[in-house]
Amino acid sequence: MELADKAVGFLLSYISLSIFTYYTFWVIILPFVNNDHFIHRYFLPQEYAILIPVFAGMVLLCFLCIFIGYVMLKSKKKKA
């Protein structure tokens, strides 16, 4: 049982560290690199560095609103 917990914890920390390093590279280091360096092929164009977090934030907000609305509707139906 604790092995499953450890595996999930390790997976979560690995995902967070990889997202952090990729994003740091993308936003901070890449603008200083020459445009014909090979590393630019591994990274999307710079506009996506802003679009993807904003889009993810919007999706999270929508999901929260839908969830709250659903719970409220269910409780109201149970009371009636």
Place this chain on the structure above:
Amino acid sequence: MKHIVKILTLLVAISALWIGLLQTSIIPRSHTWLLPIYFIVSLGCYGLLMVGVGLMQFPTCPQEAVLLQQDIAEAKDFLKQKGVDVGGCD
């Protein structure tokens, strides 16, 4: 009330710092525009990292689990003798 005031002053200080950075352009301009989003993303990453690390270091105490099961069995026997229904939850 004091907690919200503290958080608001922190936010105002950070935005003042950011506007100051924009005006004096110590860092190149494009970087300064991206800084707030970068900090939000890194804050989310940090939270996820703390959750993962906490999961990995969770202490389990197997001996306490065995003692707890013994306590539960004892309590069930006692209550069954007294006539209380201990058939588990539904």
